[in-house]
Each structure stands twice: as structure tokens, then as C-alpha cells.
Amino acid sequence: MAHSGRRRWIATGRWLARCSQLATGESDRDGREATVGTDRVNNRADGQLCVKLVEQELWQKEDKGLIGVLPVRDAEAATVGSLIAPGMGSDSEERGLKGSADAVGDSQKQDGKNPQELIHWHNSCGNSIFIQVLRGVAARALQLSRGVEKPSGRVTYIVVLEGLCRFSVQELSARGTYYVARINRLDLTKSELEQAEQDQDLILLSRQFKAAAMELISILEQKQKTAGRTKVLLETVPVHRLADIFVASFEISFEEQLSMLDSVDLKVRITKATELVDRHLQSIRVAEKITQKVEGQLSKSQKEFLLRQQMRAIKEELGDNDDDEDDLAALERKMQSAGMPPNVWKHAQRELRRLRKMQPQQPGYSSSRGYLELLADLPWQNVSEEPELDLKAAKESLDRDHYGLVKVKQRIIEYLAVRKLKPDARGPILCFVGPPGVGKTSLASSIATALNRKFVRISLGGVKDEADIRGHRRTYIGSMPGRLIDGLKVVELFQPTFYTFLYLLPLQRVAVSNPVMLLDEIDKTGSDVRGDPASALLEVLDPEQNKTFNDHYLNVPFDLSKIIFVATANRVQPIPPPLLDRMEVIELPGYTPEEKLKIAMKHLIPRVLEQHGLSSEFLQIPEDMVKIIIQRYTREAGVRNLERNLSALARAAAVMVAEQDCNIQFSKDVQPMTTSLLDSRLADGAEVEMEVIPMNDNRPEISNAFASASVLVVDESMLEKVLGPPRYDDSETAERVATPGVSVGLVWTSFGGEVQFVEATAMVGKGDLHLTGQLGDVIKESAQIALTWVRARAANLKLSTAGEINILENQDIHIHFPAGAVPKDGPSAGVTLVTSLVSLFSQRKVRADTAMTGEMTLRGLVLPVGGIKDKVLAAHRYGIKRVILPERNLKDLTEIPSQILSSMEILLVKRIEDVLEHAFEGGFPWRRHSKL
Numbered sequence: 022m023a024h025s026g027r028r029r030w031i032a033t034g035r036w037l038a039r040c041s042q043l044a045t046g047e048s049d050r051d052g053r054e055a056t057v058g059t060d061r062v063n064n065r066a067d068g069q070l071c072v073k074l075v076e077q078e079l080w081q082k083e084d085k086g087l088i089g090v091l092p093v094r095d096a097e098a099a100t101v102g103s104l105i106a107p108g109m110g111s112d113s114e115e116r117g118l119k120g121s122a123d124a125v126g127d128s129q130k131q132d133g134k135n136p137q138e139l140i141h142w143h144n145s146c147g148n149s150i151f152i153q154v155l156r157g158v159a160a161r162a163l164q165l166s167r168g169v170e171k172p173s174g175r176v177t178y179i180v181v182l183e184g185l186c187r188f189s190v191q192e193l194s195a196r197g198t199y200y201v202a203r204i205n206r207l208d209l210t211k212s213e214l215e216q217a218e219q220d221q222d223l224i225l226l227s228r229q230f231k232a233a234a235m236e237l238i239s240i241l242e243q244k245q246k247t248a249g250r251t252k253v254l255l256e257t258v259p260v261h262r263l264a265d266i267f268v269a270s271f272e273i274s275f276e277e278q279l280s281m282l283d284s285v286d287l288k289v290r291i292t293k294a295t296e297l298v299d300r301h302l303q304s305i306r307v308a309e310k311i312t313q314k315v316e317g318q319l320s321k322s323q324k325e326f327l328l329r330q331q332m333r334a335i336k337e338e339l340g341d342n343d344d345d346e347d348d349l350a351a352l353e354r355k356m357q358s359a360g361m362p363p364n365v366w367k368h369a370q371r372e373l374r375r376l377r378k379m380q381p382q383q384p385g386y387s388s389s390r391g392y393l394e395l396l397a398d399l400p401w402q403n404v405s406e407e408p409e410l411d412l413k414a415a416k417e418s419l420d421r422d423h424y425g426l427v428k429v430k431q432r433i434i435e436y437l438a439v440r441k442l443k444p445d446a447r448g449p450i451l452c453f454v455g456p457p458g459v460g461k462t463s464l465a466s467s468i469a470t471a472l473n474r475k476f477v478r479i480s481l482g483g484v485k486d487e488a489d490i491r492g493h494r495r496t497y498i499g500s501m502p503g504r505l506i507d508g509l510k511v512v513e514l515f516q517p518t519f520y521t522f523l524y525l526l527p528l529q530r531v532a533v534s535n536p537v538m539l540l541d542e543i544d545k546t547g548s549d550v551r552g553d554p555a556s557a558l559l560e561v562l563d564p565e566q567n568k569t570f571n572d573h574y575l576n577v578p579f580d581l582s583k584i585i586f587v588a589t590a591n592r593v594q595p596i597p598p599p600l601l602d603r604m605e606v607i608e609l610p611g612y613t614p615e616e617k618l619k620i621a622m623k624h625l626i627p628r629v630l631e632q633h634g635l636s637s638e639f640l641q642i643p644e645d646m647v648k649i650i651i652q653r654y655t656r657e658a659g660v661r662n663l664e665r666n667l668s669a670l671a672r673a674a675a676v677m678v679a680e681q682d683c684n685i686q687f688s689k690d691v692q693p694m695t696t697s698l699l700d701s702r703l704a705d706g707a708e709v710e711m712e713v714i715p716m717n718d719n720r721p722e723i724s725n726a727f728a729s730a731s732v733l734v735v736d737e738s739m740l741e742k743v744l745g746p747p748r749y750d751d752s753e754t755a756e757r758v759a760t761p762g763v764s765v766g767l768v769w770t771s772f773g774g775e776v777q778f779v780e781a782t783a784m785v786g787k788g789d790l791h792l793t794g795q796l797g798d799v800i801k802e803s804a805q806i807a808l809t810w811v812r813a814r815a816a817n818l819k820l821s822t823a824g825e826i827n828i829l830e831n832q833d834i835h836i837h838f839p840a841g842a843v844p845k846d847g848p849s850a851g852v853t854l855v856t857s858l859v860s861l862f863s864q865r866k867v868r869a870d871t872a873m874t875g876e877m878t879l880r881g882l883v884l885p886v887g888g889i890k891d892k893v894l895a896a897h898r899y900g901i902k903r904v905i906l907p908e909r910n911l912k913d914l915t916e917i918p919s920q921i922l923s924s925m926e927i928l929l930v931k932r933i934e935d936v937l938e939h940a941f942e943g944g945f946p947w948r949r950h951s952k953l
């Protein structure tokens with residue numbers, strides 16, 4: 022195409038054509054060049070101009086010429102000096118379009134102004150419009166199609182153009198509805214090209230470009246098949262055209278497109294094209310990397326999804342539909358029925374939403390689930406109905422379950438009576454204190470029965486961590502609620518029965534917010550670095566605070582105020598005073614042997630027999646045997662060991678039954694099959710019909726069967742066979758005090774009263790006192806006082822020669838308290854220590870039938886001590902007949918049953934001399950008697 026040739030060029034195309042007639046040619050009707058408007062979609066006026074151009078120059082003419090395509094800019098991006106059409110704003114596209122259309126119409130119709138004024142030509146110089154620097158592309162229409170004419174008269178054309186060469190505009194003028202222009206060809210001619218191709222630099226650049234283009238094609242080839250065609254182009258098309266073709270196929274910015282258009286120089290154009298291809302390659306690589314990553318993640322979750330679907334299908338097939346979704350739905354239903362207060366319900370729902378978004382394998386899933394289960398299990402509203410309290414019935418029930426304990430039962434009845442009159446009364450918290458096995462727990466459970474409330478027992482023994490009461494915060498791994506909250510939730514437990522080997526009975530644990538809660542062994546809580554559980558208990562027991570008890574794990578307040586708290590302890594001393602202050606202590610001293618016998622006969626034996634599925638028709642334990650068990654097999658304040666021994670007898674009896682080849686008489690409707698019949702049936706392969714007799718207590722068949730066997734009466738030989746040889750006998754004390762220097766004391770431990778032997782011996786030394794047997798400071802001081810007292814009164818006492826040497830010639834004295842592993846403390850061993858030392862120094866044996874207790878002063882006074890009842894009972898258990906007690910403990914004797922008192926000699930003393938007087942056989946032979 023020679024620029025001298027007069028041809029009509031029409032410009033349209035993607036680059037906002039404002040076009041120009043370049044060649045005048047024969048087809049130029051007026052001898053002038055034609056112009057067209059732009060086809061930019063956002064410019065209706067230009068679109069109409071384009072349509073006119075296409076219609077007149079391409080559609081209506083047989084001989085279709087070339088058209089010129091010139092880029093134009095947006096109004097906003099237009100450089101200084103560009104022409105801005107009136108009404109072409111950027112704020113509203115619709116208004117802009119309309120405005121510009123109107124403006125075009127008006128300017129054309131009314132002012133006859135050139136449409137050029139509306140167009141922002143791309144200016145290669147970057148500022149004002151110079152026709153010489155307007156550049157465009159000459160193009161040929163490859164395809165042309167016309168749409169159906171709309172009622173408004175509008176027609177749409179689709180034109181496919183092929184760019185042929187760059188040109189610059191010499192002169193631009195309007196012809197009717199479009200522009201015409203005179204142009205200069207910019208691209209090189211064929212001969213010029215051949216010459217340029219010899220340039221070494223160009224050859225190098227071309228190679229670089231082709232290498233980059235080749236790489237791009239090979240990447241694209243993996244994705245699109247059409248890339249193969251581009252590969253052919255690479256081999257056939259000259260490199261200067263390739264640059265244009267390649268770049269045209271990328272998504273590059275308008276500016277970059279314009280800069281390619283402006284790159285008339287071959288080297289510049291190829292360099293630019295290489296840059297663009299390189300950049301495109303980079304972006305493809307990055308995109309590929311990201312895609313791979315995403316695909317990797319996707320495929321993992323897709324795989325999981327697929328497996329999950331398969332699992333669900335398998336479960337469905339197996340009829341096992343308890344998958345997670347169902348589980349969570351069930352959990353939600355459970356939560357709904359828990360009756361949570363609105364704020365807790367909101368909190369729970371939030372947590373449930375969080376759980377729903379989690380995968381079961383995700384960390385935190387099980388903890389979140391466990392938390393919601395707890396919320397659902399807690400009795401937010403559920404309470405036991407408390408019927409009108411029948412005090413008479415309550416008393417009967419207490420009497421039925423417990424022998425003796427008259428005062429304690431009386432106090433419980435008083436407590437219940439107050440509750441009856443004022444149900445919401447903030448009564449004291451009862452605290453039963455006493456040695457093990459005296460019925461503290463069972464009394465508390467009787468209170469629950471009397472009030473028709475559920476009973477829950479929280480064991481506080483060994484609790485040193487505050488979190489055990491208040492729970493751990495959920496941020497801790499393995500966090501749990503505190504024991505109180507945990508004790509309130511619904512738990513399915515399995516209650517072992519006599520036929521444990523056959524079945525276990527499911528037992529629903531407390532699920533009400535108003536149970537009787539037993540805080541067992543409240544004296545066994547300790548404090549360390551992990552906090553002080555006792556102070557947490559203060560909050561629990563305070564009616565003001567426990568309405569909104571905040572367990573750290575639960576993290577929402579829970580109302581504990583409806584609970585009736587009862588506590589138990591073995592000793593009062595370890596209970597922190599503020600806690601003790603909130604409770605009313607009810608002491609339960611140990612039982613006398615007679616009481617134990619009654620408890621055993623009336624309560625323990627029937628209960629033990631029943632628990633073991635036996636009856637008195639099968640096993641009988643006579644009173645004499647129970648007495649032997651009490652005296653020779655147990656030495657406790659309570660009845661726990663006694664019960665254990667009775668259970669051992671019952672178990673042995675049950676084994677005997679099982680071993681006995683007894684012929685069980687079945688009732689009439691149960692027909693045992695004869696062996697031969699069974700064999701023949703089995704041989705035939707026929708189904709064997711058998712009746713199964715459930716092994717439970719209520720089935721009369723079993724009891725009848727037992728009844729038919731001979732009654733088993735426990736005798737001494739059976740006792741020895743089952744319980745072994747007797748563990749204790751009365752001669753023990755006599756044996757132990759057989760040598761001088763040993764005395765018998767009475768002490769009080771958490772197990773109740775105990776008999777304590779004190780052993781003293783002397784050896785060559787420097788007059789030091791050695792004490793052993795895990796002694797505390799107070800008892801050590803008592804020993805020091807006793808030794809000082811004896812040394813100070815050496816002249817008064819008739820001591821043996823060896824004894825006097827021991828005292829006067831700086832011999833070392835060693836005092837030992839047997840049961841060395843048990844810690845001992847307290848002042849009540851004072852009189853025992855003196856007796857032991859005097860026995861050592863005088864070489865006289867103390868009486869084997871006498872035990873003593875009492876604190877002593879340096880001046881020899883005997884002071885009263887605590888736990889007298891327990892101590893006297895302990896002496897009784899040991900078969901001791903005489904007890905020396907401080908005179909001021911006289912009032913404590915009223916607690917001791919009269920039959921015990923009458924069976925023992927109680928000696929009340931004021932001074933140490935009195936103790937010595939009674940402790941030795943025939944009184945103490947004083948050298949100079951200084952008795953008051």
C-alpha cells in the first residue's frame with residue numbers, strides 16, 4: 022500500500038477509532054477525506070459515527086478499501102491540549118453517554134462544529150495535538166456481519182479487522198459523519214526490511230525474542246491446543262510482524278499497547294516485545310505456582326470430603342447412623358432440654374456454632390464438645406420435689422438405719438424441723454466429726470432420704486489444688502470442671518451387685534440442682550502452691566456467694582444455693598477456722614463393744630447377707646462369734662472392719678454354696694432337661710430349648726435352693742478358717758509392760774482413741790535425751806518436762822541404784838513411742854512419760870491393767886485433755902481395766918456408757934504423785950513422800 026495512492030481509509034476498531042481517509046482516490050466523492058466517530062462502547066456518539074463509517078464504506082460498497090484505526094484516550098486520561106467533549110463527565114456513565122450524545126447532536130446540528138472536538142486523540146508527543154504525530158494502524162476488514170435493524174432504526178455491525186501497517190496522520194478532516202485523513206506509512210518497505218535484517222544487533226534481538234516466544238508457546242501448549250498454530254507462525258512469520266502479533270494476544274494495558282504502536286523503530290519494537298513476553302512468562306509461572314498450591318490444598322480437602330462421604334455411606338449400609346452431624350444434632354437437642362438460663366444458652370449456642378465449623382480431628386474439637394456435654398448434663402432447673410416433711414417418718418428412718426447415736430439423731434431432727442418450718446432458712450452446715458466407720462456418711466445419706474432429695478458425695482481427701490474445687494480454665498490442656506460441678510452432672514454409673522460377675526446395673530447419678538451434697542473428709546484438704554481449696558470452699562458454703570458460683574471451667578455462673586451441704590471430718594483441728602466457723606460440728610465418738618455388737622446384729626449382718634444374696638436361713642452368725650470378731654479381729658472406734666469381716670464370712674459362705682453339689686429344687690414350671698434327652702436332641706441337630714433363670718435376688722428359686730441346703734452356722738473354726746488367727750488378744754499389754762521402763766498411755770488419733778506404749782531406756786552418755794517415733798514439738802517438750810521433773814525429785818523417789826546412777830551420772834536417756842511410722846503429737850502423753858521414766862529408774866514394772874492420759878506441768882500438776890470417751894473406749898478394747906485420768910476430766914465421763922464405766926476402774930488424779938501411786942503394783946514406795 023503506497024501512501025501516495027489515493028485510497029479511502031476508515032478507522033474503527035478496539036483502539037477507539039477516529040478515522041481518516043488517507044488516500045483520496047477515485048472513491049473520494051468530494052475530493053476530501055472522510056472521518057468517522059469512535060466506536061467506544063461508552064460513547065454513543067462515536068459509536069454512531071463508527072456505524073455510519075462501517076455502513077457507508079464497508080457495507081454498502083462492493084470495493085472495500087482499507088480503514089485506518091487510531092487510538093483515542095478517555096476524557097480523564099486525556100493530556101493537556103486534548104479536546105474534551107462537553108458533557109463527558111466521569112461521575113456517571115449513563116449521564117456521560119447521554120450528555121455526549123446530546124452534545125454531538127447539538128454541536129453538529131446547531132453550531133456545525135467539527136466532531137473532532139469531541140475526541141481525545143492519542144498524541145505520540147504526549148501534549149498538544151499535532152496531526153503529524155497521530156499514529157494508527159491501517160487495517161483490512163476480514164469479516165463483516167450486520168445485525169437486525171431495531172425499531173429505533175439502529176443497526177449493529179460486527180467487523181473483524183486485520184492490522185496491516187502503522188501510519189502517521191498528515192492531515193485530518195471531517196467528512197459528514199466521519200473523519201478522513203491523509204497519511205504516511207511508517208513501517209519499512211520490503212527492501213528496507215531486507216537491509217535492516219542484516220544488522221547484527223537486530224539479529225541478536227530477534228533471537229532473544231524468538232527464544233522467549235518459544236518458551237511461552239511451550240508453556241501455553243500444555244494448556245491450549247491452539248498454541249501449536251502460534252508455533253507455526255514463529256517459524257514462518259518475519260520477526261518484526263511476530264512482535265506485533267504476540268503482543269496483541271496478551272492482556273496488556275492500553276498504555277503498553279500505545280507504546281507498541283509508537284515503536285516504529287524495529288529494534289525498539291522487538292526489545293519491547295521481548296520485555297512483554299518475558300513479563301507474561303513470569304506472571305504465568307507465578308500463577309501456576311499459586312494454582313498448584315491451591316490445587317494441593319483443594320485436593321486434600323476434597324479427598325477428606327470423599328472419604329467422609331464413603332464412610333457415611335458405609336455407616337448407612339451398616340445401619341450405624343451415629344455420625345457426627347447426628348451426634349451434634351442430638352447434643353443440641355440435649356442442650357435445649359437442659360433448661361439453661363438465657364445468658365448460658367446464648368453462650369452454649371455460640372460454642373456449638375464453633376464446634377460445627379470444626380473437623381472432629383481438629384485440636385480443640387473434643388474439648389469443645391466435652392464442654393457442651395457438661396453444659397447439657399448440668400441440672401440448670403431440675404430439682405427434686407420436696408414433699409411435706411414428716412418428722413416422725415424421718416426419725417423412724419434414722420432409727421431404722423442407725424443404732425444408738427441418740428444425741429446426733431436428735432440434732433438432725435432439730436435441723437429437719439427448722440427446714441420444715443422455714444424451707445429457705447440458711448441453717449448451719451452440719452459437720453459430722455469422728456473416727457472412720459462411725460456412720461458419718463450414712464447419717465448424711467439418711468438426711469437426703471428424709472428430705473426426699475438425691476445424695477451426692479464429693480470426696481475432698483487429699484485435695485490440695487484449688488482447681489479441684491473451682492475447676493481449671495479451659496485454656497489448660499486436659500482442663501476439667503471442679504469436683505462440685507462434676508458431681509452435679511448426670512453420669513451413668515454402673516452399680517456392682519452381688520452378681521457382679523453376671524451383670525452390672527446402670528445407675529443414674531444426681532441430676533438435680535438441690536441434692537444433699539456431702540463434702541467428705543473436709544479436714545483432709547491442704548494448701549500448697551496450687552492454691553488453697555479451703556478458701557474456695559468458703560465461697561461454696563457461703564449462701565451469699567454460692568448463688569452465682571463461678572467454676573473456672575464452666576465460665577458461666579451456676580446456682581449452688583439450693584444444695585444442702587453436709588460435711589464430714591475425722592478431726593476438727595486441721596479444718597481452717599473460717600471454714601469451721603460456717604459449720605456446726607456434731608461429734609460422733611466411737612462405739613463401745615456392746616454398741617458394736619448391737620449394730621452388727623441389727624444392721625450389719627442383715628445388710629451383708631442381703632448384699633451377698635444370702636439370708637439368715639442359710640447363714641447364721643451368732644452373737645458369740647460377733648463378740649470374738651469385735652475383740653480379737655478388730656480394734657477400731659467404728660464398725661468398718663467389723664463389717665468387712667462379716668462380709669468375708671458371707672463371701673466364704675457363698676463360695677461354699679457354689680461348691681456344694683446341692684440339688685437345686687426348681688419350681689414346677691422350670692423343667693430341667695435330662696442329660697440323655699439333651700444329648701439326643703443335640704445329636705439330631707435340632708434346636709435346644711432351654712430356660713434361662715436370671716440370677717437376681719428377687720428370684721425365689723435361688724433362695725429356695727439355698728434354703729433347702731443346710732443352715733451354715735459360723736463357729737470359731739470357721740472364723741479361723743476365713744479370717745485367719747485372731748489378730749489381737751488381751752495378753753498383749755501384759756507382755757509389753759513385762760520390763761521396767763514401759764508404761765501404757767491413752768492417745769487420740771484420727772482413727773479415734775488408741776492405746777500407746779511408751780518405752781524408756783538408759784545408756785552411757787552425757788545426760789542427753791533422745792526421742793524417737795515421729796514426735797511433734799509438743800510431745801518432745803512433754804518428754805523434756807517429764808525428765809526434768811523426775812531429775813528434780815530424785816531425792817524423793819525411791820529409785821534403784823542403777824536408776825540413781827542413770828539420773829545422777831549423766832547417762833543418756835532414750836524414749837521411744839512404738840508405731841514409729843505414725844506421727845504423734847500433743848501434750849496428753851505427759852503423765853505416761855513420767856511413769857515410764859520412774860519405772861525405768863526405780864526398775865519397777867507398771868501395772869499391765871492400767872493406762873493413763875493427762876498433760877503435766879513442770880510442777881507436777883495433771884491437766885485435763887480431750888477425747889476422753891474415745892480414749893476410755895480404746896482402753897476397753899484393749900482389755901484394760903484401770904484408767905488414770907485428770908480429775909478435771911470428770912465431766913467427760915458422762916458421755917461414756919455406764920456399762921463400760923461399771924466394767925472399769927476410773928482413777929481421777931490431780932498430781933503426778935497420784936499417777937505414780939496408782940500405776941505401780943502396791944503403790945509407789947516413796948523415800949520421802951511429798952504428796953499433797
Ligand SMILES: Nc1ncnc2c1ncn2[C@@H]1O[C@H](COP(=O)(O)OP(=O)(O)OP(=O)(O)O)[C@@H](O)[C@H]1O
Nearest residue numbers: 422423424456457458459460461462463620624660
Ligand atoms: N450406728 C450405726 N448403726 C448402723 N450402722 C452403722 C452405724 N454406724 C456405722 N454404721 C455402718 O458402718 C458403715 C460405715 O459407716 P460410714 O461409711 O458412714 O462411716 P464414716 O463415719 O462415714 O467413715 P469415713 O470417715 O471413713 O467416711 C456403714 O455401712 C454404716 O451403715
